[in-house]
Amino acid sequence: MPTLQSEHIVSSYEDELTQLARSISEMGGEVEAAVLNATTALLKLDHNLARQTVAADKRIDEMQRKIDETAVSMIARRQPMATDLRSIITSIHVANDLERVGDMAKQVSRRALQIEGLSLAPKFYNGLKHMTDLILAQLKAALDAYSTRNGAAAIAVCNRDDEIDALYTSIFRELLTYMMEDPRNITQCTHLLFCAKNLERVGDHATNIAEAAFYLDTGRYLSGDVEDLHRTQVRE
Amino acid sequence: MPTLQSEHIVSSYEDELTQLARSISEMGGEVEAAVLNATTALLKLDHNLARQTVAADKRIDEMQRKIDETAVSMIARRQPMATDLRSIITSIHVANDLERVGDMAKQVSRRALQIEGLSLAPKFYNGLKHMTDLILAQLKAALDAYSTRNGAAAIAVCNRDDEIDALYTSIFRELLTYMMEDPRNITQCTHLLFCAKNLERVGDHATNIAEAAFYLDTGRYLSGDVEDLHRTQVRE
Numbered sequence: 001m002p003t004l005q006s007e008h009i010v011s012s013y014e015d016e017l018t019q020l021a022r023s024i025s026e027m028g029g030e031v032e033a034a035v036l037n038a039t040t041a042l043l044k045l046d047h048n049l050a051r052q053t054v055a056a057d058k059r060i061d062e063m064q065r066k067i068d069e070t071a072v073s074m075i076a077r078r079q080p081m082a083t084d085l086r087s088i089i090t091s092i093h094v095a096n097d098l099e100r101v102g103d104m105a106k107q108v109s110r111r112a113l114q115i116e117g118l119s120l121a122p123k124f125y126n127g128l129k130h131m132t133d134l135i136l137a138q139l140k141a142a143l144d145a146y147s148t149r150n151g152a153a154a155i156a157v158c159n160r161d162d163e164i165d166a167l168y169t170s171i172f173r174e175l176l177t178y179m180m181e182d183p184r185n186i187t188q189c190t191h192l193l194f195c196a197k198n199l200e201r202v203g204d205h206a207t208n209i210a211e212a213a214f215y216l217d218t219g220r221y222l223s224g225d226v227e228d229l230h231r232t233q234v235r236e
Numbered sequence: 237m238p239t240l241q242s243e244h245i246v247s248s249y250e251d252e253l254t255q256l257a258r259s260i261s262e263m264g265g266e267v268e269a270a271v272l273n274a275t276t277a278l279l280k281l282d283h284n285l286a287r288q289t290v291a292a293d294k295r296i297d298e299m300q301r302k303i304d305e306t307a308v309s310m311i312a313r314r315q316p317m318a319t320d321l322r323s324i325i326t327s328i329h330v331a332n333d334l335e336r337v338g339d340m341a342k343q344v345s346r347r348a349l350q351i352e353g354l355s356l357a358p359k360f361y362n363g364l365k366h367m368t369d370l371i372l373a374q375l376k377a378a379l380d381a382y383s384t385r386n387g388a389a390a391i392a393v394c395n396r397d398d399e400i401d402a403l404y405t406s407i408f409r410e411l412l413t414y415m416m417e418d419p420r421n422i423t424q425c426t427h428l429l430f431c432a433k434n435l436e437r438v439g440d441h442a443t444n445i446a447e448a449a450f451y452l453d454t455g456r457y458l459s460g461d462v463e464d465l466h467r468t469q470v471r472e
Contacts, residue, residue: 065457068325072321072322072325075311075321075325076317076318076321079315081312082312085308085311085312086308089304089307089308089311089328092325092328093332096329096332176422176423176426179415179419179422179426180419180422183415183416183419186412186415186416186422187412190412190415190426190429193426193429194429194433197430221301
């Protein structure tokens with residue numbers, strides 16, 4: 001009975017840590033739904049769904065603020081030892097990444113409201129859908145690695161980010177071609193360029209969350225080398 | 237003698253708080269320089285400067301990591317009371333915003349390396365320069381409001397963000413026009429679209445820092461209404 005439990009006034013420290021982890025999971029679920037809804041709204045030009053997704057972002061922001069406050073209040077009251085303190089501070093970072101993913105979903109939804117028709121070749125939208133599926137899988141895997149503190153799973157998430165980057169590059173080039181072929185495509189393609197970029201950024205945030213998971217599991221930072229590896233060239 | 241002081245082994249709690257504030261200021265200075273260098277590299281197509289700016293981002297990332305570790309270590313050792321705890325946690329958030337501004341500067345620098353010639357009308361580049369000047373002024377004002385905890389100055393920063401958004405919208409439209417006029421402009425304009433977007437995001441991060449300043453000064457959140465005000469429409 002998760003609802004009843006979350007309404008309890010938590011009293012033990014262990015309960016509070018569990019509750020904090022649960023809040024991150026819930027926020028993660030909300031954010032995953034937002035990304036799915038935003039891309040569905042974009043690919044089906046479903047303006048109602050786009051508007052709902054924009055509106056839902058307020059709830060995500062609120063969740064972040066609450067996690068932030070809970071974390072600070074726990075630190076103040078419980079004065080946790082090093083390991084727990086690290087884990088609580090990490091939850092602030094992860095909530096921050098999730099809030100930004102929510103923001104990306106909001107941006108995509110707003111673009112969906114600006115696009116008037118899907119006039120490009122169907123294979124383009126299929127490619128975008130494929131990229132979205134991969135990104136959602138990455139986000140889910142990163143959140144799972146975080147909640148189970150599984151460093152190996154976290155590394156796997158970071159390694160798969162290359163695949164998303166490659167897809168993004170291909171989508172970017174395709175959009176340039178459509179623009180060059182016919183100036184009437186330029187407005188739509190520009191919106192889609194930013195949407196693709198937003199989705200690629202979701203992948204980066206998933207990587208950040210995976211890095212947090214790796215850190216909690218191993219006490220070591222993963223970011224330096226992986227970041228170098230991923231960001232050596234401009235990615236389009 | 238700031239250098240000597242920062243090399244001291246800090247011993248008192250007050251010293252540590254001062255040192256943390258100084259680290260944020262130093263990081264802020266580094267990030268301001270990065271934004272200035274990135275946009276100079278872009279507007280003069282100075283590839284050397286662009287490469288230096290990309291390389292300098294590592295230092296910025298390192299500064300963030302250090303601020304993060306200092307903050308966590310202070311919380312663990314000093315177990316600060318509510319107000320100090322808030323201020324220390326806020327420094328984690330501000331360092332995070334600064335790191336992302338650094339990332340924006342890196343992205344702009346990388347795009348500068350991709351652009352082969354500045355073939356648009358000079359008035360376009362003047363507009364971009366004007367937007368950059370405003371954004372740098374915003375960033376500086378936000379960092380000043382933060383270091384002096386001046387809530388009124390923070391509100392002024394948030395209110396001025398509309399001006400940046402308006403400039404961004406105008407630059408966005410101009411770029412679309414150039415693309416439609418001549419397909420040979422499309423590649424350059426696409427890079428410039430993303431640069432303009434990155435710069436506009438720097439403005440958003442300046443707003444976040446100003447919000448943190450307001451919060452530290454007043455204990456109240458500014459973000460809700462301001463954010464609504466700023467983000468009701470899609471900004472391009």
